[in-house]
Every structure is written in structure tokens, then in C-alpha cells.
Amino acid sequence: MTSYLTSQITSHTANAGADANPLNAVVKGYGNTFFLSACLTTAGVALSLLLRKPQQQEEGTADGDNPDPAMMGH
Numbered sequence: 842m843t844s845y846l847t848s849q850i851t852s853h854t855a856n857a858g859a860d861a862n863p864l865n866a867v868v869k870g871y872g873n874t875f876f877l878s879a880c881l882t883t884a885g886v887a888l889s890l891l892l893r894k895p896q897q898q899e900e901g902t903a904d905g906d907n908p909d910p911a912m913m914g915h
Contacts (some may be wrong), residue, residue, distance in 0.1 A: 846874040 850890035857866055
């Protein structure tokens with residue numbers, strides 16, 4: 842995000858010209874960076890809504906197998 846902010850400030854400074862106020866370029870750069878952050882957050886929330894909850898298995902499974910202790914991460 843810092844490199845994006847720096848590139849946006851540099852871009853806005855170059856586009857503004859020599860007699861423009863550099864503070865305006867900084868404000869526009871921060872605005873662009875916060876907009877990018879909001880877009881990424883919105884995309885993350887939207888994708889998180891697509892995640893499904895894992896199906897819970899009951900203690901006694903249908904085929905009568907017990908869980909393998911080696912697969913429990915101990």
C-alpha cells in the first residue's frame with residue numbers, strides 16, 4: 842500500500858505541473874489509496890460470504906469407522 846501511495850503521489854505531482862500546490866497531489870494520492878483499500882475490503886467480505894461451513898460429522902459414522910488417531914495432528 843505504501844508503494845501504491847507513493848506512486849499515486851508521484852503521478853499526481855507530475856500531472857499537476859510545476860506551479861501547482863503539492864499538497865493537492867498528496868491528498869489525491871491518499872484518496873486513491875483509501876479507495877483501493879475499500880475495494881479490497883469489499884472484495885474480501887464478498888468472497889468470505891461464499892465460504893461454506895464444514896459439515897459436522899456425528900460421533901457414530903454411518904459405516905462404523907472410528908477416526909484415525911494419526912490424522913488428528915498429535
